[in-house]
Amino acid sequence: xxxxxxxxxxxxxxxxxxxxxxxxxxxxxxxxxxxxxxxxxxxxxxxxxxxxxxxxxxxxxxxxxxxxxxxxxxxxxxxxxxxxxxxxxxxxxxxxxxxxxxxxxxxxxxxxxxxxxxxxxxxxxxxxxxxxxxxxxxxxxxxxx
Amino acid sequence: xxxxxxxxxxxxxxxxxxxxxxxxxxxxxxxxxxxxxxxxxxxxxxxxxxxxxxxxxxxxxxxxxxxxxxxxxxxxxxxxxxxxxxxxxxxxxxxxxxxxxxxxxxxxxxxxxxxx
Numbered sequence: 606x607x608x609x610x611x612x613x614x615x616x617x618x619x620x621x622x623x624x625x626x627x628x629x630x631x632x633x634x635x636x637x638x639x640x641x642x643x644x645x646x647x648x649x650x651x652x653x654x655x656x657x658x659x660x661x662x663x664x665x666x667x668x669x670x671x672x673x674x675x676x677x678x679x680x681x682x683x684x685x686x687x688x689x690x691x692x693x694x695x696x697x698x699x700x701x702x703x704x705x706x707x708x709x710x711x712x713x714x715x716x717x718x719x720x721x722x723x724x725x726x727x728x729x730x731x732x733x734x735x736x737x738x739x740x741x742x743x744x745x746x747x748x749x750x
Numbered sequence: 751x752x753x754x755x756x757x758x759x760x761x762x763x764x765x766x767x768x769x770x771x772x773x774x775x776x777x778x779x780x781x782x783x784x785x786x787x788x789x790x791x792x793x794x795x796x797x798x799x800x801x802x803x804x805x806x807x808x809x810x811x812x813x814x815x816x817x818x819x820x821x822x823x824x825x826x827x828x829x830x831x832x833x834x835x836x837x838x839x840x841x842x843x844x845x846x847x848x849x850x851x852x853x854x855x856x857x858x859x860x861x862x863x864x865x866x
Binding site: 663666686687689692694696699700701703705706707709711712713715716718719722725726729733 | 763766767769770771772773774775776777778780781784785788811812814815818819822826841844845847848851852854855858859861862863866
């Protein structure tokens, strides 16, 4: 239980940081210019942040289902259902971030349009990640580990 | 020798562009497939009520995410292979994906809130 509580806090912090981290590549790529070496690292690490936030959530989900899900639904049906919504949206964040990362890192120098499209994907992922973080914070305030 | 080098460099650039478009196809198809699976589950009469949500096993989520990722990767590889013989479609494909991705995000948002 204590470990679950720690992991829940880590997952929550990672989620909020991911929302901020995904905004950075969106800003870097919006002009369509080729990425420098430091910016390549920035794009890759932002995506790694998103993947690790999702993975940490998937890890603690078994404990959530066993210990939290029923009391959460008893406390607030709306919060329980919004938790499910949060899960669905997390797949969108990871999918967009992973695909945009491939596009941003592999687009040739001449393909400015692809980098701009990757920026759109990162911006959408950041916005949805913010919604996911807000939902997660609200649900945890009602019932956590 | 120089012409051959130029051709090889051009082929390398084109390959990178195809793979980059494949990445954007992955971004488009993965959440779309996930949302489609969710719609299908609800259409088949599953997990519509809170009681059913409580009974639903979590492996369903892993399966949905896994299947969505598998289709995303498959679609990315197929798109890159398709574009290999149609280099004239590289630019339009990139442009269309720029329109499709925000639309996909909006649809997945609606589905996620409407069918939790």
